[in-house]
Amino acid sequence: MKIEVMLADGHPVVRCGLRRMIEGTPDLEVGAETGNGNTALELLRSRAWGLAVLDLWIPGRSGLELIKLIKAELPRLPILVFSAQSEEHYALRTIRAGASGYLTKDADTETILAAMRSIAAGGVHFTQSVAALLSTDFSRRTDAPPHTLLTDREYGIFDRIVRGHALTEIADDLSLSIKTVSTHKSHILGKLNLQGQVDLVRYAIEHKLLDPTLE
Missing domain, CATH: 3.40.50.2300 (Response regulator)
Structure with a gap:
């Protein structure tokens, strides 16, 4: 069979x-x-x-x-x-x-x-x-980079944001409300100790989280 x-x-x-x-x-x-x-x-x-x-x-x-x-x-x-x-x-x-x-x-x-x-x-x-x-699972280490401590939902939204997806597009893709996505974005910024979207992109570049072959 x-x-x-x-x-x-x-x-x-x-x-x-x-x-x-x-x-x-x-x-x-x-x-x-x-x-x-x-x-x-x-x-x-x-x-x-x-x-x-x-x-x-x-x-x-x-x-x-x-x-x-x-x-x-x-x-x-x-x-x-x-x-x-x-x-x-x-x-x-x-x-x-x-x-x-x-x-x-x-x-x-x-x-x-x-x-x-x-x-x-x-x-x-x-x-x-x-x-x-x-x-070397970073999530189990005390010196883990901040992005490894994001929840799965937060990391998925973070990944989309730094790749240039609009919040409305992310909301549609994940079947969430704009308000919910915005709340997640605020939590992400707080956990990474950043101020805005430009900072998120800079963080992603500095930590090699953007793979240009996937764009």
């Missing part, structure tokens, strides 16, 4: 590429796909799945929040995060949220398929870079 995979990615071209990759294997098949986080959650609730492959940034419920919701309801479901976001910035957070693997979208076909099979079989799949990060 083939392992049924549910794909959730906001970019149709990425889903198409993954689907074609999987269709060429004897042991994996795409059971459903979506570009919306809310729909992904509904699909995963509808029946048993062998593996969920999720992007961090998709409309509706996205990213770390979605992973936490899935694991709360379906704790045995294996999750592979397949994202354009840098491992250094997000891998540890996705692992703590419940993902069993993290790959960036520049991974080759062999690596992606190996990760899917390993995770679906109950294992984990992390690159050497992620393993190194796990061994």
Whole structure:
């Protein structure tokens, strides 16, 4: 019996590429796909799945929040995060949220398929870079940089702000009110001891949190 995979990615071209990759294997098949986080959650609730492959940034419920919701309801479901976001910035957070693997979208076909099979079989799949990060988890250190102490929600909003997303766009993407996003922004500024958006961007640059290859 083939392992049924549910794909959730906001970019149709990425889903198409993954689907074609999987269709060429004897042991994996795409059971459903979506570009919306809310729909992904509904699909995963509808029946048993062998593996969920999720992007961090998709409309509706996205990213770390979605992973936490899935694991709360379906704790045995294996999750592979397949994202354009840098491992250094997000891998540890996705692992703590419940993902069993993290790959960036520049991974080759062999690596992606190996990760899917390993995770679906109950294992984990992390690159050497992620393993190194796990061994020096900043969130558990007293000298942790301020941004590592942001909540997952705050970090997601911080990341979007420094990449130039307007608060209205962030609110729509995360299905939040403008007031809620503004409140999170205020909390972020307070935790980082900064005054405004320009300071946030400067902080991100100084701490190498902006990856120009993802713009």
